[in-house]
Amino acid sequence: MTFCAGALANAATLDMTADAQDAPVQLVNVQNLQQVPAPAPQAAPTPIQEKTEIVQPIPNADPDDEDFNSLTEAVAAQDAPASLDSELNCLAVSVYYEAKSEPLAGQLAVADVILNRTESGRFPRSVCGVVTQRGQFSFVRGGKLPTPPANGQWKKALAVAQVAMKDQWDSPVPEALYFHARYVKPSWKRARVGAVGNHVFYR
Template identity: 60%
Template sequence: MTFRKRAATVAATLISLAGLALHSTASFAAEAPALVAKDQTSKPITAVSVPPVSYFVQQLPTQPAVAQDPAFAPEADADDVVAYPTLAAAVAAQDAATNDEQLRCLAGAIYFEARGEPLSGQLAVAEVILNRANSGRFAKSACGVVTQPGQFSFVRGGRIPDVAENARWRTAVAVAKVAMKDAWDSDAAKALYFNAGRSPNRGLVRVAAIGNHTFYR
């Protein structure tokens, strides 16, 4: 084969290879957008069902109530004043014991001076005696105030007459206890004097008029 023929054959072969390569490149370029579009097509998302979570709460056993030992129960304060709905209820709640000398003196004054008066009037007489004992101007005790010379006409020779233990005496004792315990507010608070008249004593301020007595300070 001559040089020219060999050269022509080589050239033809190169041209064929170049054409084949060009055809392959063009085909790939044409198919590429379709492949990209196909890959970009959205696929439906399948929802995943998640089962609900159950929580277990352990309930603690209930503790039985513990009974309080009476030995450790709080004690009532001896100084606490009981609230009564009425003066009559306060009087009725008192016992009849008279083992205290000051109580007997106070009850004696109530009995002799006001046993026919309403309960409020009897309490007011007791209030006068206790106010005097606390004033610093009279004797310092109920017995001292009651037996002080020239103060109460029922006192004989510095002593209080004996009293039969009848219903009025028991009421006088109960009223005296109410007064000494300060279990009811008297209408004659701060009064230091009383009399059976309606005319005011000179120089005194009238506090209250209860039953047949007028009270002053």
């Protein structure tokens, strides 16, 4: 009986020892399993930060490429140029004298008629050449353009001319090459493309 009791005691001791030896291994394994996914949340912010850095340069894009919600917004966004080159001046003077009392769409339509002529092959290739072409615009005298007064209508005409030259807003009559006031009844055999304000446009 002593042998058996001793054997049982030894067996119990061995079992307890085995349990004691196994327990730390199980705890370490559990801890290791819990520690493995821990770095994953720290890695998540890295791609988000990279995306933010990619998006940041967008506000510095070229203003000429900016999209506007309306023609009014496009006109309001124009800054008066430090120096007025001859082509812009010729276009702005034309808008002023031909359409200063027209809505913005009508002013833009007049500006685009002049620009369309420069690309048509049937008129001079420069804006000033189109404007000063003999018999085309009544405000031109002896091939010279008058100087508009520096008032609000001139500033608006200048801004509209800038929008047209930068192609920042589409003309309501995109293919027009000719126009006249509604009260005029020319005997033209041209295709009418539309009317804006007090002007009728043809191609």
